[in-house]
Amino acid sequence: MQDKNIPYKIYLDENEAPRSWYNVRADMKNKPAPLLNPGTLKPMTAEELGAVFCGELVKQELDDTTAYFEIPEKIREFYKMYRPSPLVRAYCLEKRLDTPAKIYYKFEGNNTSGSHKLNSAIAQAYYAKEQGLKGVTTETGAGQWGTALSMACSYFDLDCRVYMVKVSYEQKPFRREVMRTYGASVTPSPSDLTEVGRKILKLHPGTTGSLGCAISEAVETATKTEGYRYVLGSVLAQVLLHQSVIGLETKTAMDKYGIKPDIIIGCAGGGSNLGGLISPFMGEKLRGEADYRIIAVEPASCPSFTRGRYKYDFCDTGMVCPLAKMYTLGSGFIPAPNHAGGLRYHGMSSILSQLYDDGYMEAISVKQTDVFKAAEQFARAEGILPAPESSHAIKAAIDEALKCKETGEEKTILFGLTGTGYFDMVAYEKFHDNLMDDYIPTDEDLKVGFDGIPDIPMNK
Amino acid sequence: MQDKNIPYKIYLDENEAPRSWYNVRADMKNKPAPLLNPGTLKPMTAEELGAVFCGELVKQELDDTTAYFEIPEKIREFYKMYRPSPLVRAYCLEKRLDTPAKIYYKFEGNNTSGSHKLNSAIAQAYYAKEQGLKGVTTETGAGQWGTALSMACSYFDLDCRVYMVKVSYEQKPFRREVMRTYGASVTPSPSDLTEVGRKILKLHPGTTGSLGCAISEAVETATKTEGYRYVLGSVLAQVLLHQSVIGLETKTAMDKYGIKPDIIIGCAGGGSNLGGLISPFMGEKLRGEADYRIIAVEPASCPSFTRGRYKYDFCDTGMVCPLAKMYTLGSGFIPAPNHAGGLRYHGMSSILSQLYDDGYMEAISVKQTDVFKAAEQFARAEGILPAPESSHAIKAAIDEALKCKETGEEKTILFGLTGTGYFDMVAYEKFHDNLMDDYIPTDEDLKVGFDGIPDIPMNK
Numbered sequence: 079m080q081d082k083n084i085p086y087k088i089y090l091d092e093n094e095a096p097r098s099w100y101n102v103r104a105d106m107k108n109k110p111a112p113l114l115n116p117g118t119l120k121p122m123t124a125e126e127l128g129a130v131f132c133g134e135l136v137k138q139e140l141d142d143t144t145a146y147f148e149i150p151e152k153i154r155e156f157y158k159m160y161r162p163s164p165l166v167r168a169y170c171l172e173k174r175l176d177t178p179a180k181i182y183y184k185f186e187g188n189n190t191s192g193s194h195k196l197n198s199a200i201a202q203a204y205y206a207k208e209q210g211l212k213g214v215t216t217e218t219g220a221g222q223w224g225t226a227l228s229m230a231c232s233y234f235d236l237d238c239r240v241y242m243v244k245v246s247y248e249q250k251p252f253r254r255e256v257m258r259t260y261g262a263s264v265t266p267s268p269s270d271l272t273e274v275g276r277k278i279l280k281l282h283p284g285t286t287g288s289l290g291c292a293i294s295e296a297v298e299t300a301t302k303t304e305g306y307r308y309v310l311g312s313v314l315a316q317v318l319l320h321q322s323v324i325g326l327e328t329k330t331a332m333d334k335y336g337i338k339p340d341i342i343i344g345c346a347g348g349g350s351n352l353g354g355l356i357s358p359f360m361g362e363k364l365r366g367e368a369d370y371r372i373i374a375v376e377p378a379s380c381p382s383f384t385r386g387r388y389k390y391d392f393c394d395t396g397m398v399c400p401l402a403k404m405y406t407l408g409s410g411f412i413p414a415p416n417h418a419g420g421l422r423y424h425g426m427s428s429i430l431s432q433l434y435d436d437g438y439m440e441a442i443s444v445k446q447t448d449v450f451k452a453a454e455q456f457a458r459a460e461g462i463l464p465a466p467e468s469s470h471a472i473k474a475a476i477d478e479a480l481k482c483k484e485t486g487e488e489k490t491i492l493f494g495l496t497g498t499g500y501f502d503m504v505a506y507e508k509f510h511d512n513l514m515d516d517y518i519p520t521d522e523d524l525k526v527g528f529d530g531i532p533d534i535p536m537n538k
Numbered sequence: 539m540q541d542k543n544i545p546y547k548i549y550l551d552e553n554e555a556p557r558s559w560y561n562v563r564a565d566m567k568n569k570p571a572p573l574l575n576p577g578t579l580k581p582m583t584a585e586e587l588g589a590v591f592c593g594e595l596v597k598q599e600l601d602d603t604t605a606y607f608e609i610p611e612k613i614r615e616f617y618k619m620y621r622p623s624p625l626v627r628a629y630c631l632e633k634r635l636d637t638p639a640k641i642y643y644k645f646e647g648n649n650t651s652g653s654h655k656l657n658s659a660i661a662q663a664y665y666a667k668e669q670g671l672k673g674v675t676t677e678t679g680a681g682q683w684g685t686a687l688s689m690a691c692s693y694f695d696l697d698c699r700v701y702m703v704k705v706s707y708e709q710k711p712f713r714r715e716v717m718r719t720y721g722a723s724v725t726p727s728p729s730d731l732t733e734v735g736r737k738i739l740k741l742h743p744g745t746t747g748s749l750g751c752a753i754s755e756a757v758e759t760a761t762k763t764e765g766y767r768y769v770l771g772s773v774l775a776q777v778l779l780h781q782s783v784i785g786l787e788t789k790t791a792m793d794k795y796g797i798k799p800d801i802i803i804g805c806a807g808g809g810s811n812l813g814g815l816i817s818p819f820m821g822e823k824l825r826g827e828a829d830y831r832i833i834a835v836e837p838a839s840c841p842s843f844t845r846g847r848y849k850y851d852f853c854d855t856g857m858v859c860p861l862a863k864m865y866t867l868g869s870g871f872i873p874a875p876n877h878a879g880g881l882r883y884h885g886m887s888s889i890l891s892q893l894y895d896d897g898y899m900e901a902i903s904v905k906q907t908d909v910f911k912a913a914e915q916f917a918r919a920e921g922i923l924p925a926p927e928s929s930h931a932i933k934a935a936i937d938e939a940l941k942c943k944e945t946g947e948e949k950t951i952l953f954g955l956t957g958t959g960y961f962d963m964v965a966y967e968k969f970h971d972n973l974m975d976d977y978i979p980t981d982e983d984l985k986v987g988f989d990g991i992p993d994i995p996m997n998k
Contacts, residue, residue, distance in 0.1 A: 086618040089549050158546040159630070159921050170619070170693070188648055190923040190958070232918040233630070252963035258970050259917050457719050458692040461619050463650040498650070500960040503712035510718050
């Protein structure tokens with residue numbers, strides 16, 4: 079059954095690994111809208127951003143014309159510890175689906191952080207170190223990003239302060255311990271370490287915290303502590319730039335064996351994985367050199383692409399960060415409590431939002447029990463236990479493969495398998511015990527979030 | 539710093555993967571002592587073993603002269619899903635230790651079961667399927683073996699019934715859910731599904747179970763259910779045979795780049811990983827073609843090699859299985875409750891016991907807080923979060939590398955990194971919170987186990 083000329087798993091050699099990241103904005107005619115200063119409503123300047131982010135990262139964030147950024151040698155050294163990541167042909171899944179489609183997945187879970195987040199974490203830690211900083215701050219919800227960042231900081235001997243949403247801190251002690259193993263300090267948020275934390279604790283004693291609050295605490299700590307900056311794991315242009323390593327490796331591997339994907343699928347939360355995977359393919363599409371169907375898959379319970387509005391909005395629920403133009407459900411939107419997987423961000427990368435608005439990609443939403451069904455089907459066929467996030471892409475890939483079964487088409491489907499589900503067994507347990515439901519927000523539910531989108535001239 | 543001719547991680551190509559397993563017994567002058575029927579005290583016959591194990595596995599178990607067993611194609615197909623596993627040069631660890639030693643590790647954690655156990659699980663499931671069986675039964679403590687077996691059974695569409703020690707079932711719900719994800723039925727032991735379970739529940743209501751009891755339930759279910767056999771994840775000669783794939787890949791990779799290890803280190807519980815890693819190297823040593831220092835590392839709290847007796851003993855605490863000649867602490871020995879990692883088996887593979895007794899390998903024991911210190915040091919340097927079991931080998935490798943620092947010797951150290959620690963964060967948490975101690979059994983403690991070693995003619 080195996081194609082004799084193509085290995086089961088394609089591992090590129092070290093010398094085939096990308097030496098530059100690719101900045102897809104360089105090939106976009108309609109550039110993503112700039113971040114706005116929430117006070118002046120003018121585009122954020124390098125100086126303003128420099129108070130929060132490292133200098134080099136600010137440059138990357140603002141540069142929408144340079145196509146390639148060289149990956150510094152020290153980052154390439156680190157990448158060698160877990161990259162190039164394997165591109166796998168899902169022979170066993172294809173067989174079980176009895177489909178003529180050829181399914182490939184790029185697997186980013188083969189590192190301790192268990193996800194693709196490490197690709198950007200190590201870059202951000204590197205620039206912090208180069209700038210002579212002592213440390214960085216961040217927030218984490220489920221803990222994937224916090225884990226990746228703590229690993230990266232440990233590598234560069236950089237202090238790492240993570241504000242972890244209190245309910246996750248208590249309910250996900252294992253993620254917390256992984257971060258501690260890598261030397262990070264993990265504080266349940268809200269905490270009494272920050273002004274904003276103390277304020278919230280006074281206002282809402284007994285609160286279990288929120289991502290918005292944790293962001294505010296992390297940003298406050300970064301800006302008030304000498305030698306610290308704040309770092310973020312998704313949404314930003316710099317993050318998509320770093321994550322392009324996923325797509326570049328995939329493209330090199332496919333080109334090497336003469337494989338051309340017809341459909342490219344990625345799960346979409348803030349957009350870091352999807353943006354990274356599709357970057358070089360999207361580049362070809364933007365330049366008119368090739369065509370691909372590109373599909374973003376999001377949870378039906380947090381449908382920013384499929385039901386959101388394309389507006390300037392706050393990036394955080396605390397409304398302390400710059401405004402970004404993006405597909406958004408409103409910074410006040412919070413997915414229903416039954417929502418098990420990740421991908422719970424209210425907005426979406428500005429880059430992807432613009433590409434979606436321009437018709438370069440599609441988006442669909444899927445229900446979570448269908449996602450877990452697909453996850454289990456994938457695990458049993460391919461061995462790997464997928465993260466709930468990644469399983470959104472699996473669900474869509476399986477559906478496309480089944481369509482091929484009906485039509486008899488031998489399409490080549492590529493999807494991003496962003497990570498492993500070792501720390502998500504509570505959700506799997508719910509699924510096994512039939513305690514998971516498929517609540518989808520009503521238009522009424524969404525109205526609350528939409529009403530919080532700021533009423534500014536740019537949104538007229 | 540990187541040796542330019544040697545990749546950071548050595549991945550063999552598919553066509554370089556072993557096509558046969560290597561049976562080290564073929565090169566042993568002093569063969570391991572045969573399993574004895576506990577009733578007759580005569581060597582177990584193929585017929586007797588066939589009531590419990592699959593036919594082909596019985597042949598492998600009894601054959602101590604055939605050097606190579608071809609790996610069936612379907613198993614090689616499955617191996618392609620996660621093998622060849624990477625052989626990694628620990629550059630970052632070397633740098634942090636500031637040692638002239640060259641450290642390599644063979645990483646077996648890159649599959650969902652998170653350990654090397656899958657190598658034998660898939661083989662045992664295959665032979666069960668080929669024999670036309672409906673399913674297999676087994677026991678699991680921490681859950682590594684049960685996870686691997688459930689994956690393997692899912693692949694071959696075979697029923698998998700796991701008896702999981704009740705205390706683990708309740709305290710390690712995540713492992714349980716992974717097994718359920720792969721379709722296994724997981725029963726807390728003791729249960730009322732078996733005679734022996736009901737008997738124990740009546741005798742000790744409220745018991746939290748033991749590995750011995752779970753083995754008894756699994757064996758009873760296998761022998762009393764049409765179309766079922768029992769499978770075991772360590773200790774047996776067949777398991778070491780399957781695990782030789784670890785050592786064979788390692789040797790091929792090292793030979794390819796002209797690397798020769800001076801010291802080979804593996805953690806030792808029942809012996810499956812250690813036996814697999816060292817097999818081909820030990821073969822050369824037995825044939826007088828090369829020399830290596832080979833070191834087994836065991837926990838100070840369960841020191842079967844370093845403080846045990848070389849006697850015929852029961853393989854299970856329930857004393858229902860055949861007798862094996864091995865280094866043993868007595869089947870009644872149970873490690874102190876503070877013992878956090880795995881490697882808690884009272885005995886040791888008969889093959890390794892004979893090789894140790896003949897002076898072909900050394901053994902040391904290490905304290906668990908030292909093991910977790912080494913684990914954390916390794917994680918911070920190399921990125922991978924190691925299983926506590928594997929960390930015993932890490933501890934020994936670091937110690938040897940530090941000796942090289944003192945003497946200035948550029949020794950090449952190879953160790954087996956058997957798996958990841960994602961499901962062991964409770965133990966890491968204990969370590970971080972200084973709640974872990976280093977209790978070592980006194981001679982008095984050990985006497986209880988030794989007194990339970992049967993008084994039979996072979997033990998005079």
